[in-house]
Amino acid sequence: MTNSRNLLISRKILQSGIELKVGRKKFFLPYPPSMWKDFPDEYKYSLADSLTYFLTMHLALTDDCKVTYDFPCPITEPFFFKGMLYSLSDNFLAKNNRKSMGEILKLYYNKIYEIEFRGRPRYPRFKNINLNNRNRSIIPFSFGKDSLLTFGLSRELGIEPSLFFFQEPKSVFENRHKHKLAKQFKKEFDVEVKEYDVSVGALREEGTEHEWGWGMSLTQYTMLLIPYLFSMKARYLFWANEQSCNDVFFDKEGYLLSPVYEQTFQWLLTSNDIARLLGSNAIISSLIEPIHEIAVIKILHSRYPEIAKYQMSCFSEDLEKSARNKRWCGACTKCARVFILFKALGIDPEKVDFKENMLVSGKRHLFGIFAGSDIKKDSGWDQSDVAREEQLFAFYQAYKRDVRGPLLEEFKKKYLREIEKKEKLLRKKYFGVHSQNTLTNVLKEPLLKIYEEELLPLRK
Structure with a gap:
């Protein structure tokens, strides 16, 4: 182990959320008090441990820092290890990176050993798992083409959508523009875009060699939404991951890289398991998994032009x-x-x-x-x-x-x-309908009907 400064990280359950303490700095993950009160205690601690670890583990990857957590190893830690491992492609492709993929993997592999947890593991009782029986969806919402189309499709399928935009402290201009769009959107559709302040995002790196901290951010958002899924009894959490998110390529060393691993269908299926451990049995899937990016834009702008005009x-x-x-x-x-x-x-x-x-x-x-x-x-x-x-x-x-x-x-x-x-092959591919690994049979039939209606003429 290297000589490094020790960083103590702890968390505290409060009446309206979770407080994280990173060294001397404090961050707050807020929830409406009534909602947080209804979320079972046996899940609060597992959620708090998991969120604290997922949001701060990247601090252990800096050269001079040894991280110690003042709580037991989270029940979700093995999931994080796998997700972060395959998300290292993002760090390899970071604009200032000068390391090979092999060197980044070695850094991650070695630094994991220096993380320390204090306290004995808890074994929560999984008796009161939430019944997500209302035909509602929660959609992480960014005003991008994918989440806008997901909103339109959810409404057409008769699934009431609730929208959440996660405000990152280092995305100042984006937050400003999307706050304005959210107000206009509410006025037109009478649907609120709830803005969640991810204050601990201030710890994410920006402009550094590897830009640690952004990997696994979507999974962090999924976990932050679990108390909302529980309270609203929402049946679905719809991420907006289109077909090409599943594509991979080899780098010069022969490593198979996924540019957006968190958005692959494999990780989305894994996210369902994480949610089960933390108190939700909602179905986490992507309505737009079967189609490519160009098809997403086509359907959004032709079928839902009133929604499409908000695209950013x-x-x-x-x-x-x-x-x-x-x-x-x-x-x-x-x-x-x-x-x-x-x-x-x-x-x-x-x-x-x-x-x-x-x-x-x-x-x-x-x-x-x-x-x-x-x-x-x-x-x-x-x-x-x-x-x-x-x-x-x-x-x-x-x-x-x-x-x-x-x-x-x-x-x-x-x-x-x-x-x-290659025109015919490309037309068939990019205006085609492909895998539906994350979709239930209930969702598939009406969705595929919409996609064929919109895309079949473009394949001819």
Whole structure:
């Protein structure tokens, strides 16, 4: 073990939530007092232990820190180990990373041994597991295309949706824009977007070599929602993970990488097991698992245009501060990706207040098919090999719609013949309906009917 400073982390159950103490700093995870009172005590401690560990374990990965937890090892720790292990792809693809995947794995493997827990394990009684018998859904909501479509589908399926946006302290511009959108959304649809302040997110790293702390954040949100699932007796928790989230690729060392492991169907199924241990038997799934990103945008904008106009799919926190007063910064790879998908489908970007042209030469570094390894490294997904094919297909669809510009000309010279040869296969893939691993039979039949109705004409 290395010589390092000791960081003591503890937690306390309060009348309205959980208090985390990290060294001398305190953070609060709030819940409505009446809801928290109804959540069984045997689950409160397991949830508090698990959340504290999941939200702070990354602090043990810094070179000079040995973490000691003032409570027993959480019942969910083995799940975290696996999830974090496969989520290290995100850290490998971080913009400032200079380590190989093997070196990052070694760091994680060794640092785990330095974590210490105090106290004897508790063995909670699992007698009062919640009956999630109301036809309601909870949706982690970001105003991105995926969560907007999930909201629309949930309503069409007759499942009453409740929406939660998690405010990260380091996402200042995003929080500001989405707070405004939430007020407009409530006025139009009479549906509140509940804003949960993840104050402990201040411990997440930003701009460092590995940006520790962001991995497993979606699982943290799932756990934070468990008391709400319990109180509302909601039958479903719908994450918005589309088909390409399951794609993987090999790096130069031969490691199989998943750019977004937490959004794979495998981890979503595992999340169901985590929820069971912490007091909820709600079904955690993704309504949009069977379809690809381009199909998500198509269905959202054609079937639910009144919902689609709220779309904001932008990282928002770029160094140029382009997002301070704009919903779309026009300076990130996500803006670039969504813009070409709009053009591929004949959607006017200005319908979602997207006013910048992303197909000029000055935006070349935001597209993986042109920039290659020189792409702006703000997204592990857009750097990965798995993103290349759908981006090429989107450029091809835009080209067929007579969209023109410097980047379309470059596409024409480099890739047009390649894509023309594969058009039928690509059309079948990206406008097709694929695996439904996380969906129950009750959900499958009406969903697949919607998808075929919307996408079948595009496969011909």
